[in-house]
Amino acid sequence: MDKRNDDLPLKEAIEGGTHTPRQHDSAHKHVAGTADYTDDMMEPIGTLHACLGLSTIACGRILSVDLDPVRTAPGVVGVLTADDVPGLNDVSPTGKGDEPIFPRDRVDFHGQPLFAVVAETRGAARKAAKLAKIDYAEETPVIDVLDAGEDPRLVTDGMTLSRGDSEAAIEGAANRLSGTMRIGGQDHFYLEGQIAFAIPGEDRDMTVWSSTQHPSEVQHMVAQALDVPSNAVTIQVRRMGGAFGGKETQGNLFAVVTAIAARRFRRAVKIRPDRDDDMIATGKRHDFLCDYEVGFDETGRIEGVDFTYVARCGYSADLSGPVTDRALFHCDNAYYYPAVTAVSAPLFTNTVSNTAFRGFGGPQGLVGGERVIEEIAYALGKDTLEVRRANFYGETGSGRDVTPYYQTVEDNILDRITDELEASSDYQARRAEIVEFNRTSRVIKRGIALTPVKFGISFTATHFNQAGALVHVYTDGSVHLNHGGTEMGQGLNTKVAQVVAETFQIDLDHVKITATTTGKVPNTSATAASSGADLNGMAAQAAAETIRQRLMDFASDFYEVPEHQIEFLPNVVRIGNQRVAFAELVQEAYVARVQLSATGFYKTPKIHWDRDAGKGRPFFYFAYGASCSEVAIDTLTGEYHVERTDILHDCGHSLNPALDRGQIEGGFVQGMGWLTTEELWWDDKGRLRTHAPSTYKIPLASDRPKIFNVTLADWSKNREATVRRSKAVGEPPFMLAVSVFEAISHAVASVADYRECPRLDAPATPERVLMAVERLKASARETTENEASHVQS
Template sequence: MNKHQAQLDRKRISGGVATDQRHDSAHKHVTGEAVYIDDMPEPAGTLHACLGLSTVAHGDILAMDLSAVRAAPGVVDVLTASDVPGVNDLSPTGLHDEPVLAEGKVHFFGQPVFAVIAETREAARRACRLAKIDYAELPALIDVADAGPDAPLVTKPLTLLRGEVEIALGEAPRRIRGQMRVGGQDHFYLEGQIAFAMPGEDGDVLVHSSTQHPSEVQHMVAHALGVSSHAVTIEVRRMGGGFGGKETQANQFAAIAAIAAKRLKRPVKIRPDRDDDMTATGKRHDFLIDYDVGFDDEGNILAADFAYAARCGFSADLSGPVTDRALFHCDNAYFYPAVRAVSRPLYTNTVSNTAFRGFGGPQGMVGAERIIDEVAFAVGKDPLDIRKLNFYGGPGRDTTPYHQTVEDNVVERIVAELEESAAYARRRREIAAFNKNSPVVKRGLALTPVKFGISFTATHFNQAGALVHVYTDGSVHLNHGGTEMGQGLYVKVAQVVAEEFQIDIDRVKITATTTGKVPNTSATAASSGSDLNGMAAQDAARQIKTRLIDFAADRYEVPTDQIVFLPGRVRVGNQEIAFDDLIHQAYMARVQLSAAGFYKTPKIHWDRDKGQGHPFYYFAYGAACAEVSVDTLTGEYMVERVDILHEVGRSLNPAIDLGQIEGGFIQGMGWLTTEELVWDKKGRLATHAPSTYKIPLASDRPKIFNVALADWAENAEPTVHRSKAVGEPPFMLGMAVLHALSDAVASVAGHRLCPRLDAPATPERVLMAVERVRAGQADA
C-alpha cells in the first residue's frame, strides 16, 4: 500500500448522512454574499415593472384611462389583459379563474389590473398612481362568518365519513357543540416576490423566479406567452423564504416579466413593495370551524362532527387540496369511533388564499385540540389525560377518518417521554400553587401532540428527478428539482450523494434548480423535498456506481461483491484505488459517468369521491409542552418555557433538523398568538406592512427552549436512509402555546369553564376571554 493509500485509509468521509453539516449557504447569508435575484447584476437596458392594483373589492370595470400613466417620465410600456399574447390565466388547477391581469371585472381590493414597464423601478411605481379607473361596485363578501348556506364555493367540497355519526352522537352520554375561528397568516418571507426575465433567441425566455415550483411557473409563463414549455426556462438558486407563498403566487410576477421582456426585447425585473406584495398575494386560509362532539363520563370521544368553512378568496388556487388536508387532520393524534368532516371552500372578495406551511393541516388539528379541551373541561380532567385516553391504538382503534390504517404510531411514546423530561406533573402542581397565590398574573401549562401525514395528496406530485455528473477528476455535479428556500434541502441531498460515492461533501457541487436540467418537477412543498429529491439523487448515484462496479470487476477480474466503496477510495478485491483514479480509468474506458435519477412514492392512493384511500406514505410525530404567564389585567403574556420532542426518523442532518423544528415552532406560535390579518368592510387589507402585522421577534421566543430529537426513531418505510420529513410537522407544535394560554385564562375561574380561545390569541383576545370566564360565560 503506497503512502497516499495509507492516508486515505485513515480518512473518514466528511459530510455524509446522519452528520451535523451547516447549511451550504449559511456563511453567505451571514456575510451578505448569498446572491438573490435582486442582487444579480442587471444587464444594460434592464426595465422594471410595477403592478397597478384595483381599488375596490368587487366591481365591473366601466372605463380605464391610462393615458397619464403612459405619458409619465420613464415609462416604456403599459400592459393590460389585451396585451397577454397567450391565455390570460394563471390558474394552477386549470379552472381558468385567475387572470394574469383583470379583464372586465375585479374580485378583490388589490387585484392586478395593469402593469407599468419603465426605465427605473421608482418611475414605474410613480406612474401606477396616475391611472384613472371607473368601477361599478358590486356587493362583496369579505368574511366567511357572513356567508349563508347558499354562498358560492370556489371548488368542490370534500366529505370524510366513517361510522354512524348521527346515531353515535345521539346515543352519547354527553354532547357539546361549538364554533372556533382560526385566523390566517401572511408568509412574510424576507425576500418578497420577484422575477427577472431575459429574452433569448428564437422566442425563448429565461426567467429567474423566486418560486418553490419552477415547473409550474414554466408552464404558466408558456401559456401566457402562447408558446410551448420548451421555450421557457425557469431558474432558482435560492429564495429568501417561501413557506408555501411561492408555490403558485410566483406565477403572476414571472408571467408579467416574461411578457414584457419578449414584447420589448429587453430584460425586465419586477419586485413589488412589501405593501403591494401583502395586498396582492394569497395567505394561509382562515377557518370557521363548527364542531359537535359526543363523549362519555370518562372522556372517551365517541363521535365527532366537523364543518370547516374557509375564506378561499376569489379563485380556487390551491384551496381544494388545502381544505381537503384540513379534514385529513381533523383527528390529529386521536381515534374517533364515528366521524364526519365536511369542507366549505368559500368564494370571498379577498385575495385568493394559497399554500402555507402545513397546507391546511394546522387548521384541522386546531379543531381536534379544541374538542379535546371541551371534553376535558366537561369531565373535570387535565386535558393531557383526555389526550392520552383518545390516542390512536392497536387494531380497532387505528383507522383514520379517510380509512387509512395508522401503522407507525409512536405518539404515546413521544408524549410519555416528553411528559417525563419536561416534568409535566410536578410543574402542573407548582403552577396550581402559584396561581392560587397570584391574583393578577396567572400561569398556564399544556402538552399537545402532532401526527402529520407526509405526501402530496395529489398522487401525481409524488415524483422527483435528479441529474448527477461525475467529472474525470472525481468531482460531482448535482442538480435536482427541489428548491432551496433556507430549509437546508440542498445540503441534505448533497450529503446523500456524498454518502453513496463515499466522498467528502465539498466534492459535490450544488447547482441552481432549473427546468432546463430536470423537467416536470413537483413543488418543493408538503415536507417532501428530502424524501423525493434525496431518493432521486440516490438513484442517479447508484446507477453510476453500478457502472463503476461492473467496469472494475471486468478490468481487475474480480467478482462484483468484492468491490466496495470506502471513504475516498474503492476496494477492488485485495487492492484499493483512489476514487478519483477509478473515475479517470472508467472515463478512459468509455464508461458513462452521468445519470438521471427518478423516484416515485410507493403505496399511496386516494379516491376523493369516496373520501377513502391511503394518501400518506407515513406519519411524522412530535409533541410540545409550553408554559406561559398571563397578565389578567391587560391580556399581555410571556412564553416562559417550551420543551419539544420530535421524531425525524434517522436524521440526515440533525443540525438542520433541529433548526427546522425550532423555526417551525416559532412560526406556528406566531400564527396562533400575534399574527393577525384584518380586512375592513371595504375589503381592504389593513395589516399590510411590518408596522401593522406582528411576526414573532427574538424577544418573543420562550425564555427556556429545550428541543430534542427522538434518537430511537426510525422510519418504518424505506425512505432515504430511513429519515422522515421535518419541514411542516414542527409548525403544529405551536398549538401548545395556544392551549397553555387557554389554561392560564381558565385558572381565573378555577378551570370550571372552557375559555374557547380563538386564534390568533392576541393580548386583546386573551383579555376578552379572561373577562368572559370571570363572568361565567363560555363564549361571547
C-alpha cells in the same frame, strides 16, 4: 494488472455523510450577505422594471380605464393589460381559468392587479402606476364567510370524510357538547418578497429567474401566456429568501408579467413589488370557521364527532381544494374517532385568493380537533393531557388504528413520544405547582399544556409524489448535482448532497449543487408537502447508484476482480486487495468510455387516494412530535410571555440533525406567531389593513420561549423505505406551537377555577385573551351568585 496502492490514506468515515450535523451549504453566505438572490443578479444594460397597478375597490364592474397618464409619465416604456397577453390570460394552478393575469371587465378583490407599468427604473414604474384613472360600478363585497349568506358560493368542491354513524354515536353518548371556533389566517412574510427577472433569447426563447417553489408550474404558466411550447421557456431558481408555501403558486403572476414585457420590448425585465403591494396582492393562509359537535363518555373518550370547516378562500380556487381537504385529513390529529363526519366548505369571498402555507390546511384542521379535546377536558374537570391519552390511536390491530379516511396507522409512536416528554419536562409536578400558584396570584396567571402532533407525509395529489435528479461525475472525481427541489433556506440542497456524497463515499465538499432549472430536470413537483428531501434525496441517490454501479462493473472487468470484492470506502475504492483513489478510478473509467452521468427518478410507493369515496392511503407515513409549553398572562392587560417550551420530535433517522433542529425551532416559532400575534384584518370595504410590518406582528426574538429545549427522538427509524430511513421535518413542527395556545387557554381558565373552556379564537392576541378573562370572570361571578341564591332558597 498490479495497481496496488496501500499508501493511500484510509479514513474511518467521509466528512459530511448523512445522519451527521452539517451546516447549511449557504449559511456563511447568509451571514456575510454574499448569498445571491434574484435581486442580486447583475442586470444587463437596458434592463426594464415593472410595477403592478392595483384595484382600489373589492368588488365591481370596470366601467372605464384611462392609462394615458401612465403611458406619458417620465421613464415609462409601456403598459401591459389583458390585450397584451399573447396567449392565455390565466395563471390559475388548477386550470380553472378563474385567475386572470389582468382582468378585463370586473374586479374581485381590493388590490387585484389590473395592469403593469414597464419603465426604465423601478421608481419611475411605481410612480406611474398611481396615475391610472379607473371608474368602477362598485358592488357590495363578500369579505367574511359569515357574509356569504345561506347559499354561499364555493370556489371549488368541498369534501366529506365519513366513517361510522356519527350522528347516532353523538346522540347515544352520555355527554354531548358543541361549539364554534375561528382559526385565523397568516401572511407568509418571507424575507425575500415575490420577484422575477426575465431575459428574452433568440427565436421565441425566454429565461426567467423566479423566486418560486414550483419551477415547472411557472414554466407552464409562462409558456401558455406567451403561446409557446414549454421547451422555449427555462426557469432558474438558485435560492429563495423564505417561501413557506407563498411561492408555490403566487410567483406565477410575477414571472408571467416579466416574460410578457420582455417579449414585447425585447429587453430584460424585472419586477419586485413593494412589501405593502406584495402583502395586499398575494394569497395567505386560509382562515377557517370550525363548527363541531361531539359525544363522549365519562372518561373523556370520544364516541362520535362532527366537524364542518368553512374556509375563506378568496376570489379564485388556487389551491383551496387540496388545502381544505388536508384540513379534514388532520382534524383527528393524534386521536381515534370511532364515528366521524368531517365536511369542508371552500367559500368564495372578495378577498385575495388564499393559497398554500406551511402545513397546507393541516394546522387549521388540527387546531379544530384540539379544541374538541379541550372542551371535553373542561367539561369533565380533567387534565387535557389525560383526555388526549384516552383518545390516542392504538397499536395496529387494536381496533383503534383507522383514520377518518380509512388509512391504517401502522407506525404509531404517540405513547412513547408523549411519555418521554411528560417525564423530561416534569409536566405533572409543574402543572400541580402552577395550579397552586394560580390560587393565590391575583393578577398573573400561569398555564401549561402538553400537545401531540401526528402529521401525514405526501402530496394528497398522488401524481405530485415524484422527483428527478441529474448527477455528473467529472474526471477529477468532483460531482455535479442537480435536482428538481428548490432551496428556500431549509437546507434541502445540503441534505441531498449528503446523500450523494455517502453513496459515492466521498467527502461532502466534493459535491456541488447547482441552481434548480427546468433545463436540467424537467416536470418537477413543487418543493412542498414536507417532501423535498424524501423525493429529491431518493432521486439523487438513484442517479448516484447508477454511476456507482457502472464504476463497479468497470473495476471488476479492468482489475479482473469479482464484484463482491469491490467496496467503496471513504474517498477510496477497495478492489480485491488493492485500494484506488475515487478520482483515479473515475479517470480510468473515463478513458475506458464509461458513462459518468446519470439521471435518477423516484416515485413514492404504496399511496393511493379516491377523493370521491373519501378512502385510500394518501400518506406514505406519519411524522410525530410533542411539545410542552408554559406561559404567564397578565389578567389586567391580556399580555403574556412564553416561559418555557420542551419539544421531542420525530425525524426518523435524521439526515442532518443540525438542520432538522433548525427546522423544528423555526417552525415552532412561526406556528406560535400564527396562534398568538399574527392577525389579518380586512375592513368592510375589503381593504387589508394589516399589510406592513407596522401593522402585522410576527414574533420577535424576544418572543421566543425563555427556556427552549428541543430534542430529536434519535431512537426513531422510519419503518418505510425513505431516504436513509429519515422522516420529513418541514411542516410537522409548525403544529407543535399548539401547546402555547393551549397553555394560554389553561391560564385563562384559572380565573373561573378551570370549570369552563375559555373558547379562545386564534390568534390569541392580548385583546382576545383579556376579553376571555373578563368573560370568564363574569361567568364565575354569575355561577357564584346562582349557587348562593340556591343555598338561600
